[in-house]
Amino acid sequence: MESIHHIRTRLASVKNIGTITKAMEVVSATKMRRAQSIALSSREYSFAALRALTDLLRYMPEKALLQHPFVAGKKARTPITLVVLIASDRGLAGAFNGSVARAADAFFKKDRAADPEGRESYRLALVGKKLASYAQKSGFSVVETFTNFGDYATADEVLPLTDMIMDGYRRGKWERIVVVSTHFKTTLAQFTVTRQILPMSLDQVRETAREIVPEHGRFAELRDSFAPDAGDEALTEYLFEPSPERVLSSILKHLVAMQFLHLVLEANASEHSARMVAMKNASTNSKELGDTLTLSFNNARQALITKEMIEISSAQVAAN
């Protein structure tokens, strides 16, 4: 049996860890709720942009939209895809970072299978430090790593990412932009999503705008309260300045920016909730371990007492 002293030290450290994980759990829960409510604030913006787009498309032949470089895409002999992985700067969040890496692997495998001639090549852009080793292992070159997005990303923080991507896309550096991120479904369920952002599809954009309202829990009741496509019913004669094409470009640019911010914010909420669950498990474990240790401590203490009693009584017997 272990010595009392030894058990006591272990018990103390287990209790300490338990306190820390418990605190982290509570902090993560608060951060998760805050991230959720921040994610909601971009809702008005996306709906307004979608409404403008719906109105605009009424006065523009659909062909104009389909031919826009953001929608039509460009053809290149050796196309390059930029894969943006959105994870975290910090660990201790269960499988959060790992599952993004796994989803990226799955994407590469599937994409390569669809391209038997192997003409497609890939570049990576990372959000968060934690995927650096994955990127190194994958062998793809990393264009840029964005770190310190904070607990809740702000539009200003995400702007360099969006600018870098849209600029590269416009100049033909990449023909396709794919994002691997985490979708926040509920506190207990998040799953990774792999999404093509550019060339964009309108259905995808509408889907993102709808997803801004979470499916379950707080705020979920807002989900059906607003139809993003409710445009102007009466046909009005619009004036477009400088030209309908320029207005379209501007709207599409805003929609892409909105999608990026939203993906990062959702990853934030997922990260906090993944950490909350991981810390909750750690607290439960430390409590169990603490209970076992307390039992063996009591055992050892009792054994010591019994031993002393035996010594005293045997000494008494010997003296008589």
Add this chain to the structure above:
Amino acid sequence: MKTKVLNLAGVLYEGEAKSVNIATKSGEVTLLDHHRPLMSVLASDSRIKIEREDGTKEAFVSKSGFLHMDGNNELTLLID
């Protein structure tokens, strides 16, 4: 007219306005009540000046953005 100024972080302004003055890519415009429906791209680093009925004013700066005046006398400004 009903005016809304939105950015990705949320709603910056929401309410009635008597006039809104903005620099767009094709020149400075002042929008009054029942302006004809208009969609326009804002000039970079433009100043948005909103004047309410009671004469009080409000101003925002936008790096880029666009305005959407619809047929229901509602003006929406999306800015960065």
